[in-house]
Amino acid sequence: MKTFTFAFVLLTLIFITACETEPPPPVNQPSEITTEINRLKAVAEDRNLTVEDYSQLNQLTQPIPYYQDGLKKIEWLTEHGEADHAAHGLSYLLLYSQTGKEYACLIHDLSHIESYLHYNDLAMAEEAIKELDAQPWIDKAEKSRQRLPQYYKNFDQLKATVLDTVERLKNKNYSQTTLDQIEYLDKTAPC
Amino acid sequence: MKQLLSFLLLALVLITACETTPTPQPFVSPPQVEKPVQPPTSIEPTSPPTQPSSTSTVKEFTIRAFQYGFEPNLIEVKKGDKVIIHAFSSDTTHGFNIPIYNVNLVLDGPEKKTVEFIADKHGSFHFRCSIPCGHGHSGMQGTLVVRE
Numbered sequence: 422m423k424t425f426t427f428a429f430v431l432l433t434l435i436f437i438t439a440c441e442t443e444p445p446p447p448v449n450q451p452s453e454i455t456t457e458i459n460r461l462k463a464v465a466e467d468r469n470l471t472v473e474d475y476s477q478l479n480q481l482t483q484p485i486p487y488y489q490d491g492l493k494k495i496e497w498l499t500e501h502g503e504a505d506h507a508a509h510g511l512s513y514l515l516l517y518s519q520t521g522k523e524y525a526c527l528i529h530d531l532s533h534i535e536s537y538l539h540y541n542d543l544a545m546a547e548e549a550i551k552e553l554d555a556q557p558w559i560d561k562a563e564k565s566r567q568r569l570p571q572y573y574k575n576f577d578q579l580k581a582t583v584l585d586t587v588e589r590l591k592n593k594n595y596s597q598t599t600l601d602q603i604e605y606l607d608k609t610a611p612c
Numbered sequence: 613m614k615q616l617l618s619f620l621l622l623a624l625v626l627i628t629a630c631e632t633t634p635t636p637q638p639f640v641s642p643p644q645v646e647k648p649v650q651p652p653t654s655i656e657p658t659s660p661p662t663q664p665s666s667t668s669t670v671k672e673f674t675i676r677a678f679q680y681g682f683e684p685n686l687i688e689v690k691k692g693d694k695v696i697i698h699a700f701s702s703d704t705t706h707g708f709n710i711p712i713y714n715v716n717l718v719l720d721g722p723e724k725k726t727v728e729f730i731a732d733k734h735g736s737f738h739f740r741c742s743i744p745c746g747h748g749h750s751g752m753q754g755t756l757v758v759r760e
Contacts, residue, residue: 455714462711466738505750512707512742515716529744569703572679572746611679611704611746
């Protein structure tokens with residue numbers, strides 16, 4: 422009887438501990454998030470978005486770092502009148518909400534850095550520069566070039582410029598030449 | 613023996629009860645708007661036999677995305693029509709996004725992606741590429757006209 426009582430108490434304790442584990446936060450609302458992003462994109466067709474417009478999306482995506490990081494950049498771009506770039510950021514969040522994949526485009530990231538530098542926000546620029554990695558773009562471009570050579574006629578030049586620009590930024594070289602290179606890539610390089 | 617049986621029974625009950633604790637749902641649900649790939653269709657709207665209501669019809673379009681545009685870049689339907697769009701990319705990865713209808717397709721090649729919706733809001737709405745694809749990306753758009 423003693424053994425049974427002991428086992429009963431032990432089992433009850435295990436049960437209580439296991440069952441009292443907090444359920445995960447309600448982060449799983451991709452359809453709501455997708456709908457909200459599309460709502461914002463529809464609003465953006467009629468007028469410029471403001472930072473306040475993102476409050477609902479902010480709330481829906483609160484615990485998810487990818488969204489929060491993206492929203493921080495989008496809000497910055499919105500505040501600084503960079504509606505096109507903010508729209509691109511929203512597109513990335515839309516894709517993430519549908520597929521769970523983190524789409525990225527180095528050229529796009531470089532043009533954001535150019536904006537941060539233009540407005541002299543070194544903290545934002547340096548945070549973005551930390552994340553820069555030329556290799557995924559080069560790998561993707563190598564593959565795409567085989568399939569679509571017409572878009573990569575000047576690939577060697579693009580690749581050299583990409584590598585040089587990333588290196589310059591990593592070395593905190595924010596000269597006009599660096600900015601011109603970003604501009605050149607923005608106008609000529611595919612994502 | 614009785615004690616052992618009681619213990620096992622109790623353990624089973626507790627385990628079963630504990631298993632009813634809500635489990636997290638998968639982080640990403642399948643895209644809501646994508647449908648299975650359909651056979652190729654013509655660019656011109658057609659009127660299949662099924663009709664959502666007495667006055668609406670089904671309008672079907674095939675749209676090609678390319679750097680940097682859509683073909684056709686203007687599609688017209690009537691309010692209440694059921695719209696079926698098959699879209700594909702003839703070069704790099706593009707998106708096909710009609711925000712007002714909560715539509716977004718990822719077009720990563722010649723394979724057609726299909727979406728259907730009821731055109732229940734009248735007006736002119738842009739459809740745009742939703743995946744930054746190069747310097748002409750921002751201008752990559754077309755128009756959906758929904759007439760009363």
